[in-house]
Structures are given as structure tokens and as C-alpha cells.
Amino acid sequence: MTEQAVRSAVIHTPFIELDKLLKRENLAATGGEAGLLIAAGLVRVNGEIERRKRRKLYPGDRVATGEKRLEVVTVLQE
Incomplete structure (x- = not known):
């Protein structure tokens, strides 16, 4: 099995909460589903x-669920 490429998840704030990231990046259909994935131990951070x-x-934080991989990156605003 090959490891899937890491996709960048761009944020424009200092941080983002895990459940919100999963929903925003379509790794969960709803916030409730994101909470269930997390509670079931199906999400890894770093x-x-x-x-x-x-x-x-x-x-710099890395999130993985199933075969999906994300790395949180930021865009500096001037």
C-alpha cells in the first residue's frame, strides 16, 4: 500500500480547531461526524x-484520518 500525498490545509488565523478542520477539508460531512471520528480514535495529529x-x-501540525493526510499551513497577511 502506498502512502497518500499530504495535502496542505491553509489557515488565515493563528490556529484552527480539529473538528472544524475535518469539516472544512471534507474529511467529515458534518461537525457531528467529525466529533464521532475523533471520539472513535480514527484521527491522528502528528x-x-x-x-x-x-x-x-x-x-506544521499534520492530521491523518484513514488514508487522507493534511498539513496545516498559514498564509501571512500584510
Whole structure:
């Protein structure tokens, strides 16, 4: 099995909460589904199972669920 490419998830704020990121990036259909995925231990942040749905993610954090991979990146605004 080959590892899927890591996709960038761009944020324009200092951080984003895990459940909101999953919903925004279409890894979950709803916020409720995102919460269920997290509670079931199906989401990893930086390689560790994460069960806090409101976990703050910062640029450089990596999120994985199933075969989907994201890396949080930021765009500096001037």
C-alpha cells in the first residue's frame, strides 16, 4: 500500500480547531461526524491518536484520518 500525498490545509488565523478542520477539508460531512471520528480514535495529529475535538492545530501540525493526510499551513497577511 502506498502512502497518500499530504495535502496542505491553509489557515488565515493563528490556529484552527480539529473538528472544524475535518469539516472544512471534507474529511467529515458534518461537525457531528467529525466529533464521532475523533471520539472513535480514527484521527491522528502528528502521529498520535487525538480524542479532543477542539484540539488547536497550528501551522506544521499534520492530521491523518484513514488514508487522507493534511498539513496545516498559514498564509501571512500584510
